[in-house]
Amino acid sequence: MTKARQVEKAEEERGRGRPAAERAAEVVRGSEELFQRTFELAGLGVGYISLDRRFMSVNNRLCEILGYPEHELLRLRGRDISHPDELDAINEKRPQLHAGEIPCIRLEKRYVRKDRSVVWVAVTIVLERDAAGKPLYEIAVYDDITARKDAEAALVDSEAHWRAIIDSANDGIIVCDRDMAVVDCNAAAERIVGLAADKLIGTQGFTSILPCVAEDGSPLAVEERPLRRTVREGKPLSGVVIGIKRDDGSITWLLVNTGFLRRPGEQSYYGIVATVADISAQRRAEAAVRDSEALFRTSFELASSGIAHVDLDGHFMRVNRRLTEILGYPENELIGRSVKDVSFHDDRDVTDPQRARVRAGELESVRFEKRYVRKNGAVVWVNLGVALVRDGNGTPLYEIAMFDDITERKEAEVALHEAHEELKRSNSELEQFAYVASHDLQEPLRMVSSYTQLLGRRYADKFDPDAKEFMAYIVDGAARMKQLIEDLLAYSRVGTKGKDFKPVEVGKPLRRAITNLKAAIEESGASVTYDSLPTIPADEVQLAQLFQNLMGNALKFRSPSVPRIHIGVQEKEDAFEFAVRDNGIGIEPQYFERIFMVFQRLHNKGEYPGTGIGLAICKKVVERHGGHIRVESKTGEGSAFIFTLPKQQKEGTNGG
Numbered sequence: 188m189t190k191a192r193q194v195e196k197a198e199e200e201r202g203r204g205r206p207a208a209e210r211a212a213e214v215v216r217g218s219e220e221l222f223q224r225t226f227e228l229a230g231l232g233v234g235y236i237s238l239d240r241r242f243m244s245v246n247n248r249l250c251e252i253l254g255y256p257e258h259e260l261l262r263l264r265g266r267d268i269s270h271p272d273e274l275d276a277i278n279e280k281r282p283q284l285h286a287g288e289i290p291c292i293r294l295e296k297r298y299v300r301k302d303r304s305v306v307w308v309a310v311t312i313v314l315e316r317d318a319a320g321k322p323l324y325e326i327a328v329y330d331d332i333t334a335r336k337d338a339e340a341a342l343v344d345s346e347a348h349w350r351a352i353i354d355s356a357n358d359g360i361i362v363c364d365r366d367m368a369v370v371d372c373n374a375a376a377e378r379i380v381g382l383a384a385d386k387l388i389g390t391q392g393f394t395s396i397l398p399c400v401a402e403d404g405s406p407l408a409v410e411e412r413p414l415r416r417t418v419r420e421g422k423p424l425s426g427v428v429i430g431i432k433r434d435d436g437s438i439t440w441l442l443v444n445t446g447f448l449r450r451p452g453e454q455s456y457y458g459i460v461a462t463v464a465d466i467s468a469q470r471r472a473e474a475a476v477r478d479s480e481a482l483f484r485t486s487f488e489l490a491s492s493g494i495a496h497v498d499l500d501g502h503f504m505r506v507n508r509r510l511t512e513i514l515g516y517p518e519n520e521l522i523g524r525s526v527k528d529v530s531f532h533d534d535r536d537v538t539d540p541q542r543a544r545v546r547a548g549e550l551e552s553v554r555f556e557k558r559y560v561r562k563n564g565a566v567v568w569v570n571l572g573v574a575l576v577r578d579g580n581g582t583p584l585y586e587i588a589m590f591d592d593i594t595e596r597k598e599a600e601v602a603l604h605e606a607h608e609e610l611k612r613s614n615s616e617l618e619q620f621a622y623v624a625s626h627d628l629q630e631p632l633r634m635v636s637s638y639t640q641l642l643g644r645r646y647a648d649k650f651d652p653d654a655k656e657f658m659a660y661i662v663d664g665a666a667r668m669k670q671l672i673e674d675l676l677a678y679s680r681v682g683t684k685g686k687d688f689k690p691v692e693v694g695k696p697l698r699r700a701i702t703n704l705k706a707a708i709e710e711s712g713a714s715v716t717y718d719s720l721p722t723i724p725a726d727e728v729q730l731a732q733l734f735q736n737l738m739g740n741a742l743k744f745r746s747p748s749v750p751r752i753h754i755g756v757q758e759k760e761d762a763f764e765f766a767v768r769d770n771g772i773g774i775e776p777q778y779f780e781r782i783f784m785v786f787q788r789l790h791n792k793g794e795y796p797g798t799g800i801g802l803a804i805c806k807k808v809v810e811r812h813g814g815h816i817r818v819e820s821k822t823g824e825g826s827a828f829i830f831t832l833p834k835q836q837k838e839g840t841n842g843g
């Protein structure tokens with residue numbers, strides 16, 4: 188039995204025997220009470236609204252919902268507590284309600300509670316009329332839907348939140364339904380795939396509408412499309428590489444991952460998500476690295492130098508073919524072997540200090556000449572270059588060593604050195620011989636010439652004219668021979684009897700030479716001028732001899748005009764360059780070399796006296812000092828004899 192029926196029954200029993208009108212009034216009173224109790228207990232807010240829009244009666248729940256005590260609410264109109272944005276939301280619909288055009292007003296709106304908090308309410312308003320249809324009052328039911336509205340707002344926020352994240356992602360994200368049809372994609376997907384969202388949405392993924400290739404470049408088979416594979420295999424894919432062929436022939440390479448979309452607690456999926464990353468640049472970089480590695484490998488193998496990579500403990504890590512030829516070991520016997528193992532015993536450690544400096548970063552690279560021992564025991568000379576390879580942080584990784592076989596050159600150098608030594612020895616022997624010979628020849632020559640002269644003086648009247656003439660030839664020949672022997676002696680003395688070098692103010696031997704040539708200078712009316720001359724380490728006597736020979740020649744080989752001689756000097760890096768210039772007859776270029784040789788002359792002694800040894804002596808003096816001599820000249824325009832003398836003497840050359 189329902190509660191209402193119980194009440195009714197009780198009333199029936201209580202009223203038995205009373206007049207019917209009284210019982211009816213009681214029933215009405217009872218139902219009003221019942222209504223009142225229901226009104227107060229209702230979970231919904233209920234209010235009666237008078238035609239002037241004021242609350243006539245409100246239940247507790249409505250007071251709770253709108254946040255006002257009953258007595259305050261009864262003084263207010265709904266409009267007074269409406270949210271400013273929705274002041275007349277209900278008023279706008281009232282005319283229709285009152286006109287009977289709509290059965291009720293139903294809407295969701297906000298009210299501002301007494302504590303200023305906002306409450307969302309679903310309102311339903313109906314109009315009560317009297318029997319004649321005249322409006323009496325409104326009945327309004329209010330449901331607090333704030334929690335639902337908050338949840339809706341939170342959902343909107345969360346969607347916006349995820350949308351923003353997805354749209355800002357660098358990778359493309361493509362969402363499909365369970366039938367693999369694209370339903371959504373982010374901006375990156377549009378950019379990477381190269382299709383606008385509206386072109387992509389509804390398709391079975393971009394692989395179904397664009398020509399695609401597999402990682403190896405072959406056309407992508409239908410069953411290999413990532414979405415299909417995901418569904419077929421029933422598991423997410425990761426790291427699948429796919430290329431999209433573009434109209435210009437280029438390929439956009441993509442890295443594709445897929446996954447299933449499932450509702451919490453559900454086994455079956457409602458969609459599939461695919462992410463795509465553009466790895467074209469990365470693939471290009473990888474290809475470039477592969478190319479450069481191939482280039483390196485080829486260069487390494489084809490290089491005409493031996494090349495090795497040597498680990499930091501000094502073991503061969505990698506060697507090229509040329510190095511196996513130079514060292515005479517096969518590759519497998521070199522790799523892992525210590526470099527010192529194949530070094531020549533005396534040269535094993537010679538590179539250590541310099542290589543340590545490269546390791547310390549003081550030097551970029553270093554070069555050596557050192558010896559290795561080939562497998563067959565032969566020694567090979569190598570020009571070795573060593574540099575260090577470091578990683579991005581500067582930490583040493585390994586050494587690169589370049590080997591050039593210089594055995595032939597080294598052997599040639601040794602041979603040259605030996606030949607040079609031999610030449611020096613035989614030269615000095617020759618010099619010694621010339622000296623001894625010329626010295627010892629003087630004595631018998633003196634006898635020949637003095638006895639010839641004696642013969643001439645004592646027996647002149649007994650000689651016929653022919654004999655006298657022959658005698659004169661003998662005397663003249665002996666005199667010339669004497670001169671030649673003296674010159675030869677002087678020449679050999681440059682090497683054998685030279686003095687130690689001391690600092691010499693060059694002007695001093697020059698002035699001595701001028702004094703010695705005084706007669707010839709005065710006789711010819713020559714002018715001799717000279718620069719300010721430096722001080723250098725030299726043999727002063729020999730310098731005087733040098734100047735005297737050169738100036739003597741300038742006076743001797745003069746042109747018809749008055750001789751002018753100038754001695755100039757120029758400072759060079761390691762030496763002074765002197766020049767003795769004249770305005771004499773000059774020399775033809777083809778004789779520039781010959782005139783410095785012993786006894787080489789360009790004129791006969793009738794034209795110009797001399798033995799042809801002066802310049803040979805000059806050359807020997809200059810070379811003994813570590814310098815060079817040459818001539819510059821034009822026939823008829825004078826000559827310049829140019830020679831260098833070092834500013835400092837090298838160790839061990841003092842006086843040669």
Ligand code: ADP
Nearest residue numbers: 740741744773782788789797798799800801802
């Ligand atoms: P000599 O003077 O005894 O002939 P040198 O050795 O001094 O011997 O000179 C060799 C030759 O070089 C000379 O015979 C001459 O022909 C040429 N010569 C040397 N000096 C000069 C000069 N200043 N001008 C022209 N010719 C020169």
